[in-house]
Amino acid sequence: xxDQRFNTTDSYIATEDLTMAVNASVTLARPxxxxxxxxxxxxxxxIEVAKSLGKPLFEWHIKSTTKAQQxxxxxxxxxxxxxxxxxxDKVQDIANYIRHGKIWQAFESxxxxxxxxxxxxxADIEFxxxxxxxxxxxxxxxxxxxxxxxxxxxxxxxxxxxxxxxLPDAFLRRCFFHFIKFPxxxxxxxxxxxxxxxxxxxxxxxxxxxxxxxxxVPGLKKKPSTSELLDxxxxxxxxxxxxxxxxxxxxxKAIPPMYGALLKNEQDVHLFERLVFLDRQSSQ
Numbered sequence: 528x529x530d531q532r533f534n535t536t537d538s539y540i541a542t543e544d545l546t547m548a549v550n551a552s553v554t555l556a557r558p559x560x561x562x563x564x565x566x567x568x569x570x571x572x573x574i575e576v577a578k579s580l581g582k583p584l585f586e587w588h589i590k591s592t593t594k595a596q597q598x599x600x601x602x603x604x605x606x607x608x609x610x611x612x613x614x615x616d617k618v619q620d621i622a623n624y625i626r627h628g629k630i631w632q633a634f635e636s637x638x639x640x641x642x643x644x645x646x647x648x649x650a651d652i653e654f655x656x657x658x659x660x661x662x663x664x665x666x667x668x669x670x671x672x673x674x675x676x677x678x679x680x681x682x683x684x685x686x687x688x689x690x691x692x693x694l695p696d697a698f699l700r701r702c703f704f705h706f707i708k709f710p711x712x713x714x715x716x717x718x719x720x721x722x723x724x725x726x727x728x729x730x731x732x733x734x735x736x737x738x739x740x741x742x743x744v745p746g747l748k749k750k751p752s753t754s755e756l757l758d759x760x761x762x763x764x765x766x767x768x769x770x771x772x773x774x775x776x777x778x779x780k781a782i783p784p785m786y787g788a789l790l791k792n793e794q795d796v797h798l799f800e801r802l803v804f805l806d807r808q809s810s811q
Contacts, residue, residue, distance in 0.1 A: 531580065539568065539575035540710075540717045548705035549576060555703060558644075558662070558684035563707030565689060566752020572707075573643035573685035582683065583640045587629035589649045595657035598630040598644075602671050622672050630661065631676055639680035648688040655698035663701065710753065712739060722757050723764070733770035734760055737783045741790075746798055751789040759788040 533549040535541045541549075549572070552559035561569045577584035587598055603624045611618045627635075633642040647655060661667045665678035686702065688694065710718060712735050719731060738759070742750045751759075762768075762785045772784055782799050783789065790796050 533576050533579045536575050536579050538578075538721060539571060540714060540721060541572075541575070542708075542710075542714060545572075545705060545707060548703065552703040553683055556681055557701060557703045558686050560686045560688065560694075560699070560702035560704050561707060562688050562690055562704070564709060564750070564752065566754045567707040567709060568753065569687040569689075569707060570643070570645050573641055573645075573687075576683065576685060577641040580641070580683070583636055583638065584643065585629045585633040585636075585640055585682075586643045586645065588643075588645045589647055589654075591649050593650050593654070595650075595654050596628075598628040598658065599661065599667050599676075600628050600631055600669060601626045625669065625671060630658075630667075633682045634665070634676055634678040636679060636682075640682050642682035642684045644684065644686045646689060647686050648691040648694065652692060652695070656695050659697060659701065709742075715753070715756070718753060719757065719760065723760060726760070726764075727770075729770045730760075730763065730773075733773040734763060737773045738789070741783065741786075744798065748794045749791055751791075755789050755791070759783075759785060762788055 531550075531553055533541070533546055533553070535546065549559060561572060563569055573586070574584060576582070602621075603626055607618055607621070607624045617623045629642065633640045662684070665681055666675060668675050715735060715738075716731060719726065719735070723731075734756075738751065738756050741747075763773075766785065768784050786796070786799070790799065
C-alpha cells in the first residue's frame with residue numbers, strides 16, 4: 528500500500544506547516560483549501576502531492592464563466608441535434624452526448640486520485656455551494672441517462688483560491704484551511720537551488736537580497752513572486768550580470784537590472800523611478 532504521507536519532492540520545497548496541513552487533510556478525508564498570494568506554488572502543490580503519493584491527478588482549472596455542473600458532466604444537445612439531422616444512428620443512445628467532467632473522471636478512477644480545483648474564487652459566488660452535496664456524498668445523479676455516479680475512491684482534493692472573493696461559510700466548514708506564507712530568504716534559497724543547482728553562492732545571495740528589497744518597498748501594486756524571481760535569475764545568468772551589479776551602494780542604481788522580470792505594471796516602475804529621483808536629490 529502506498530504511504531499516505533506527503534513530503535517535499537525533488538522539484539518542490541514544502542515547508543513543515545504545509546506538509547502537516549496536506550497530511551491532516553488526507554487523514555480527515557477533507558479538501559484542503561489553499562490560499563496565498565500568486566506565485567507561492569498553490570497550483571503546483573496538487574501536482575506534487577500526486578507525485579509524492581503516487582496518485583493519478585485530475586486538474587480542473589476554473590474560469591469566470593465556469594459552472595459547477597461542468598465539473599460533473601455536460602449534455603451536448605447541439606451535437607445530438609446535428610447528428611439526428613445527418614441520420615446518425617448513435618443519436619438513439621443519449622449517453623453518447625454526455626461529456627464527463629473532471630469530478631466524474633476522478634470518481635471513476637480505479638485508484639484514489641488527487642483532484643485539483645484551481646482558483647475556485649474566479650467563479651460565481653454560488654459555485655462552491657453548488658458542489659457541496661456532490662463532494663459530501665461522493666456521488667451525483669445524471670438525469671439524462673438516469674444514472675447514479677458514485678466515487679470508487681474519495682479523491683484527495685486540493686482547492687486553491689487567490690482571495691478574489693469570499694467563499695461561503697458552508698463550503699469553508701467542509702475544508703481544511705492553509706495559508707501559504709511567502710517563503711523567507713532561507714526557504715527561497717532552497718527553492719532556487721532546485722531550479723538552478725549550479726548557481727554561484729555570491730550571485731544567489733545578491734539576487735535574493737535585491738529581490739527582498741524590492742518586495743519590501745511600500746506601495747507596490749504587485750509584489751514580485753517566486754516565479755518572477757526564477758525568471759529574473761534566469762535572465763541574470765543569460766546576460767552574465769555580475770553580483771556586484773546587484774549589491775552596489777550607489778543609490779542612483781537602485782532599480783535592479785532586468786527589472787521588467789520583477790515589476791509588472793507601470794505604477795510600480797514609476798514608483799521605483801521616483802525613489803531613484805529622491806535618492807539622487809538627497810545625495811546631492
